[in-house]
Amino acid sequence: xxxxxxxxxxxxxxxxxxxxxxxxxxxxxxxxxxxxxxxxxxxxxxxxxxxxxxxxxxxxxxxxxxxxxxxxxxxxxxxxxxxxxxxxxxxxxxxxxxxxxxxxxxxxxxxxxxxxxxxxxxxxxxxxxxxxxxxxxxxxxxxxxxxxxxxxxxxxxxxxxxxxxxxxxxxxxxxxxxxxxxxxxxxxxxxxxxxxxxxxxxxxxxxxxxxxxxxxxxxxxxxxxxxxxxxxxxxxxxxxxxxxxxxxxxxxxxxxxxxxxxxxxxxxxxxxxxxxxxxxxxxxxxxxxxxxxxxxxxxxxxxxxxxxxxxxxxxxxxxxxxxxxxxxxxxxxxxxxxxxxxxxxxxxxxxxxxxxxxxxxxxxxxxxxxxxxxxxxxxxxxxxxxxxxxxxxxxxxxxxxxxxxxxxxxxxxxxxxxxxxxxxxxxxxxxxx
Numbered sequence: 005x006x007x008x009x010x011x012x013x014x015x016x017x018x019x020x021x022x023x024x025x026x027x028x029x030x031x032x033x034x035x036x037x038x039x040x041x042x043x044x045x046x047x048x049x050x051x052x053x054x055x056x057x058x059x060x061x062x063x064x065x066x067x068x069x070x071x072x073x074x075x076x077x078x079x080x081x082x083x084x085x086x087x088x089x090x091x092x093x094x095x096x097x098x099x100x101x102x103x104x105x106x107x108x109x110x111x112x113x114x115x116x117x118x119x120x121x122x123x124x125x126x127x128x129x130x131x132x133x134x135x136x137x138x139x140x141x142x143x144x145x146x147x148x149x150x151x152x153x154x155x156x157x158x159x160x161x162x163x164x165x166x167x168x169x170x171x172x173x174x175x176x177x178x179x180x181x182x183x184x185x186x187x188x189x190x191x192x193x194x195x196x197x198x199x200x201x202x203x204x205x206x207x208x209x210x211x212x213x214x215x216x217x218x219x220x221x222x223x224x225x226x227x228x229x230x231x232x233x234x235x236x237x238x239x240x241x242x243x244x245x246x247x248x249x250x251x252x253x254x255x256x257x258x259x260x261x262x263x264x265x266x267x268x269x270x271x272x273x274x275x276x277x278x279x280x281x282x283x284x285x286x287x288x289x290x291x292x293x294x295x296x297x298x299x300x301x302x303x304x305x306x307x308x309x310x311x312x313x314x315x316x317x318x319x320x321x322x323x324x325x326x327x328x329x330x331x332x333x334x335x336x337x338x339x340x341x342x343x344x345x346x347x348x349x350x351x352x353x354x355x356x357x358x359x360x361x362x363x364x365x366x367x368x369x370x371x372x373x374x375x376x377x378x379x380x381x382x383x384x385x386x387x388x389x390x391x392x393x394x395x396x397x398x399x400x401x402x403x404x405x406x407x408x409x410x411x412x413x414x415x416x417x418x419x420x421x422x423x424x425x426x427x428x429x430x431x432x433x434x435x436x437x
Contacts, residue, residue, distance in 0.1 A: 099128035099136045100154065108152055112235040120230060124150070132285070134198060134306070139240060142227065147240035149224065153201065161195050182393065183400035190406040194280060198306035201236040207305035208238065211279070214271050220263045220299035222290075241301040243288025246421060252291075254425070260289050261373075261424030262431060263300050268415045269435045272408075276316050280307040280407030282414030284421065309407045314340060319408075320436055326362055334358075342402030350399065353392040360389065361412060365432035373419040373428065 105126070109117045118124060122141040129139045135153040142148055154160070169188050197203050205226045215221040224238035231237045249257065264287065272278045279286075281304055288301045318340035325334035338346055338354055346354075364373050393399050401409075419426075 099131035102126045104155075105138065105152065108155065109235070112152070112232045113230065121148075130285075132304075140237075142230070146227075148227065148230070149238045149240045150230070151201070151236040151238070153199070153234040157199055161199065165192050165195065182390070183398045186400055186403045187406050190403040194307050194309070194407060197308075200233055201231065201306075202233045204236055204306045205231055207308040210275075210277065210308075211271065211302070211305060214275055214277075215267075219297055221267045222296055222299060222301045223305075224301075224303065241288065241296070241303075242294065243290050243301045245288060246284050246418070249289050250422070254423075256291065257422040258424045258426055259298070260300060261419040261422045262426050264418055265415060265426075265428070265431060266435060267300065267302055268411055269432065272311075273316065273320070273435055276311045276313060278309050278311070278408055278411050279305065280309045280411055282411050282418065284418060287418070307407065309404070311404055311408075315342075315404055322358060323362055323365070323432075323436070326358055327366060342404070344400070347396075350396055353389060353396065353399075356392065357389045361409070364416065364428045366429060368427065368429040370425055370427050372423070372425050373416045 105128075109124075113120060120143065122143055122145065124140040125138050127138075128136040129149070130137045134157055135151050138150045138152065140148040140150050165188075173184065205228070208223060208226050212223045212225060215223055222241055224241055227237040227239075249260070268279060268282065279302070286302065286304045288303075290296055290299050290301065292298045318337050321333055321340065322337035324330070325337055334355070335346065335351065338351070343350075343354065364371070
C-alpha cells in the first residue's frame, strides 16, 4: 500500500510539474511575443494572438481559464480582440472527446452507465474550466445536463494556485494597493469547493428553494441518482445566450438586467448567500414564448459564498451611511466589515472605494449601471483608489469581499453589456427590506 501511495504522489507531482510548464508557456509566451514586437517594431496581429491564447487557455482548463473569464466580464478591461475571444471560454472551450467521456462516465456510474439514460450525446454541449456538459435524456424522458469533471483536477488546481500565489505576490510588490494574502486564501477555499459536485448539488437545492416562488429565475433541479462528487446531473433549461439578445428591445433588456440584479442581491440580503461566479456564460435568457415564461436561467453553483449575519448588516449600514452622509455609521460599518488600521487617510480612501461600489444604487433616477456603458468611469475610479492605497502602504481586504466584490462587478458588467437602464437605487432599496 505504501508503494502504491508513493506512486500516486509521484504521478500527482509529475502532473503539477507539467501544469506549471503549460501555464507558464501559455501566458508568458503571449507576453514575450508582444514585448518582442515593441523591440523590433513589428506589428502584432492581435486577432490571431487572442485566438491562440484563448485556445491555449481552453486546453489548460482550471483557474487560469477562470481569470480570463473574469477579464471578459468587464467591458474594455482588455483589448476588444481579447475580450471577445475570452468570452468564448465561458461556453465554447475545447472539449474532451468521446473516449474520455466514456471512460469517465464508467468510473462515475459504472460500466452499464449508458443503460441509465434513454440517450446521451457524444459531443459536449459546452465546455468550461473544470468540466464539460453533455445533453442527455433520462429513462423517464426528462431533458438532462450532465456536467462531467475533467480528470485529476485536484492536482491541476493546486498547480494553478501556486502560479496564482506567485502572480499575486508580484502584483502586490509592483502595485502595492492591495495586500493579497486574504485574496489568495479565499480563492483557494472556493476552488476547493468547486471540485466537489456534491457541494454544488446542495448549492443548487438551496437556490432552488430560495427562488421556488419566483418564476422569473430558474435554477436547474438535481438528479441525485445520476450524480456523484465528480458528475452532476441536472435538468436541462432552454434559453438564449447573452450575445443572442443584444439586439432585442430596450424594454426586454432592461427587464432581464433587473431580474439578474434581483437574482444576486435578494439571496444576499434575505439568505446571507451569494453566487460568486457571475461571468457572462452563467446565464441564459427566456422570452415570453418560452414554455417556462420570460426570465433568466442561472447556472454554475460551484462558487457560492455564505456570510454571517453581522457582515450583511455591515453592508447595509455602509449603504445607509453613504446615503445619509453619516460618518460615524460609516466608520462603524468599515470596522464591522473587518477593515483594520483605519486612520483618517485610510478612511478617505475607503470612502472613494465605497462611492465607486455604491454609486449606481445611490443615484435615485433611471440611468445606466455606470455613467456611460463603456466602463471607463469605473476603471478610472478604481485606478485612483489603488493609487491612493499604495501611498498608504496598501490594505488587506477582508476575505468575504473577494467574491462579493466580484459578484457586484460581474452583475454590473452584465447590465452594461445589455445597455440596460433602470432606477437601480429604488430596486436596491426594495431588496434591502
